[in-house]
Amino acid sequence: MAEIHQPVLLEESMFWLAIQPTDTYVDMTVGAGGHALNILQRLTDPGRLIGVDHDPEILALAAEKLASQKQQFSLHQDAFSNIESIFKKCNVSKINGALFDLGVSSYQLDKSTRGFSFQQEGPLDMRMNPQNPVTAAEIVNTYSVEDLANLIWTYGEESHSRKIAQAIVEARKKKAIKSTLELATLIAQLSPNAHFFIHPATKTFQALRIAVNQELDELQAGLDHILPYLAPEARLVVISFHSLEDRIVKHFMKKHEAELEILTPKPILPGKAEQRLNPRSRSAKLRCAKRK
Numbered sequence: 001m002a003e004i005h006q007p008v009l010l011e012e013s014m015f016w017l018a019i020q021p022t023d024t025y026v027d028m029t030v031g032a033g034g035h036a037l038n039i040l041q042r043l044t045d046p047g048r049l050i051g052v053d054h055d056p057e058i059l060a061l062a063a064e065k066l067a068s069q070k071q072q073f074s075l076h077q078d079a080f081s082n083i084e085s086i087f088k089k090c091n092v093s094k095i096n097g098a099l100f101d102l103g104v105s106s107y108q109l110d111k112s113t114r115g116f117s118f119q120q121e122g123p124l125d126m127r128m129n130p131q132n133p134v135t136a137a138e139i140v141n142t143y144s145v146e147d148l149a150n151l152i153w154t155y156g157e158e159s160h161s162r163k164i165a166q167a168i169v170e171a172r173k174k175k176a177i178k179s180t181l182e183l184a185t186l187i188a189q190l191s192p193n194a195h196f197f198i199h200p201a202t203k204t205f206q207a208l209r210i211a212v213n214q215e216l217d218e219l220q221a222g223l224d225h226i227l228p229y230l231a232p233e234a235r236l237v238v239i240s241f242h243s244l245e246d247r248i249v250k251h252f253m254k255k256h257e258a259e260l261e262i263l264t265p266k267p268i269l270p271g272k273a274e275q276r277l278n279p280r281s282r283s284a285k286l287r288c289a290k291r292k
């Protein structure tokens, strides 16, 4: 099966997880199962992997990919913030390592019907979990100029946030904005001289995606809830893809320095070869801490 998502910083994440074959690990972002498969391949009885992802579509693909693995694993369609109930269900009181590989997978990005991409026509959806009631279209078509501008500024760090928010509100007076390309074109028209390496809608799409999936609150909740489950020496490995995520991870590790030893004072970045082979890895940053 062709890779539908190229796992980022794969060797590095295995190294920093320092997997002990008979221990218990949790992959909080199973996605297409790339990291999960590599963790499982390093385990022997009674080693165990608990896999989490709130996207049922991608979790089904991961289940197929991992089906032939002999080591014990279970997959759970749930959010970071519910990790405690997953551990309770699995009868787990301590884990020896946790991996968060944040953001969306290439599968989600490339599937136009999911509405994540400003390069393909699709519904303005962006929900990783389709049971989530709020879509990007709902935000775009109902928020006030003020709220839209704040959202695009806070989650996209977009300096033209107000101009974009005003244009959205003007455009939707004529007709609701329902598709990815409608929104991307509207934003592109506001910045005719935009730098051609970065699409002018990049930051607005990032902001909407973060808001729809409550990504930053989820990350904070996931980190907070997993901390008490880390056994002594357990590794916490987090791969982030933008500064808002990385700031939360860095701050979390610093705040808990009494319990956590930071093993990566500077984040680990993908090498040139990986960046060339997988351009989506370019913004990745890996941080690791060990439970004291």
Ligand SMILES: C[S@@+](CC[C@H](N)C(=O)[O-])C[C@H]1O[C@@H](n2cnc3c(N)ncnc32)[C@H](O)[C@@H]1O
Pocket: 005, 006, 007, 008, 028, 029, 030, 031, 032, 033, 034, 035, 036, 052, 053, 054, 055, 058, 078, 079, 080, 081, 101, 102, 103, 104, 105, 106, 128, 215, 218, 219
């Ligand atoms: C970058 S992908 C992970 C790719 C995976 N490591 C692999 O090798 O295929 C991130 C995954 O995390 C999931 N995800 C993001 N936020 C989540 C959350 N709050 N709760 C559960 N899953 C989440 C997404 O649905 C996505 O499948």
